[in-house]
Amino acid sequence: MRHTFVFFILLLLSELSLTGARAADLHPPKQVTAGNGFSIATTGNGDATFYLVGPSDRAKQTVRLGNAIEVAADDVRTAGRYIATVCGSDGCASSAFYVVAAAPAQLSFLVHPSRVPVSAKDAISAVAFVFDKFHNLVLQPVKVDFNVAVKDAPAISRSLPTNNGVAWIRLNATRKGGPAQVVASIGSISEHRVVQQVASDACNLRIKATRKGNSVAVETETVRDCSGNPVPDGTVVTFTATDAKGKTTVDAPIKRGTARVQMRLTGGATISVASGVAMGNEVRIGGTP
């Protein structure tokens, strides 16, 4: 609380002195790179107190007017507007300058979604934020290289400049399932993400049924989507059989590519299959011989 109060008093003094009379004067550079020390030229005579107030830094030191004030690199790590104020026996003088981000040193890379159905258009969004080593967003345009690599498919590469520190790209999912390695890089800095390209809805879902005494073994062929990718294990397949006793339903998960159930059915029965909203074929099986 006390620090905040002092900060506001300093800010007020600085702003007042920017518009008011000037006994001493400061001449900071218009723009400074974050993390680099620099000098501020002053005019006037005698001892004074120098204040530096930035977005998240502040510093105070006793200086001699007429000599250059040395600002340490650690005092200007955060990008933004700084106000330098010097207060001597005959009043205060202030001057504002900007600290800009240093060279790119880090990438924050957002890739969404983490899973995407195959063949989905513009489904993958990759956004890269460029930061310097002090976590300042680098606003100057920088070229970011995006690279997408999928097994058994040609890699996709594009270079895009950042706009206000951000570069982004939208990508289509490939027709083949599997992990897609998405990489964003600037020079030697790179970030990797993985997007799982997963099979879409089941397509051409087919079953075969075999009677075994009072029960019927029903099994699907390998369940694949319309692009030929195997639907992942655990996907639920619903088997429905109708016989003289009524209807029987079983929700069975796919295991090693196929789903199978054993249904207690007597007499002739009609068996159908579905997975989610995808319907499969229907088979009729005769009664016990």
Added chain:
Amino acid sequence: MRYLLALLIFAVTLLFVAVGWVTSGGLARAEIRSASTPTEAVQALLADVQSHNWDRAYARLANNKDIDRSAFERDLSGSYRSLRTYSSLEGFDVWPIHAASEQAVVRANLHWSTAVGPIDDVRDLKVEHQGSSWKVDWPSPNLPKVPPQVIPVNYLRWDVINRGPEDDWGEQNVDTPQVRIISMNPVERPDRLIILGEIVNEDTVPAYVNVNATLLDQHNAPMSQEGSFDKISHTLLPKQVSPYRIDFPGIKLKQIKSVRMDAKAMLVPASADPVIEVSGQRMNTDALGKKVLSGELLNESGQPVNIAQTLAVFYDSNGRVIWVSDGYIDQALLPQTPVHFAVDLPDDVAAKVQNYHVTVNHYSSGNS
């Protein structure tokens, strides 16, 4: 004077005890215990069951030499942490179906108060005249017993590792599953408005889903909001479809302009086990004359399912969802042991039903 006061206090205490006995149904119980009619015999038996007086209830059975006492108790108080073990007999209605000089059939509607709400259990009981009183011929409890065996279970299980708190904000995380409401139909009943429909998990990972509905009035202002609560299968495996039902008591269809649906999904660890077969599904009429969809559940896994809930969705000739009803099974589903179920539906709805589908929610101790 001192003795008079003591006598007065004693007399008043006796009076209060007598009043308490009468008001708590003591007279009625005493009448029931005499069991001079078949109905009174069943009432007496059920009164003992209600007060957990298993010894006296067992003594009232006409066939207690043929029934194991512990089996009788388990038949009524449940086992394997089933829903019945979390229930108590709140009340019962008894009425004669058939009566002769030595034998009678009495129908009992047992009102159970359970952890998930009230459940009615209708039983037709044979009653025999033995000596000077009537006694209940209790049906021999058919308690399932699973023979010792090893059932290999190798279905998939999904575990989830999310982004940690120490990770950078740009660090990759796993997305929530994609779910979609595939149908929604508002149905007006005399006392309520019901939103019915189905939801599918379109993703390749399990989802914990919940459906909420907000009713908007003629000025598009929200007037009521409800969730599907337990009228949905919350855990949906990839491509699994669940019916849902949201009730708005006291609201008429003409009061609302539109409905805002909201399906929420979360990525959760889940197992593809157990698989439960729903067989012999048929529409028929139960002993009380209600339209029901009945059938059998068969747990195909090796682990008992402690509490099972059936969710039935009914479609009309256009494939539109016209009703969703549910029912809890008060006994555990033991491996490879069929268990009967029935869910009711209104008569006017039953007349329009062309197709139906039953799904099963399951709760096993140690699992969700």
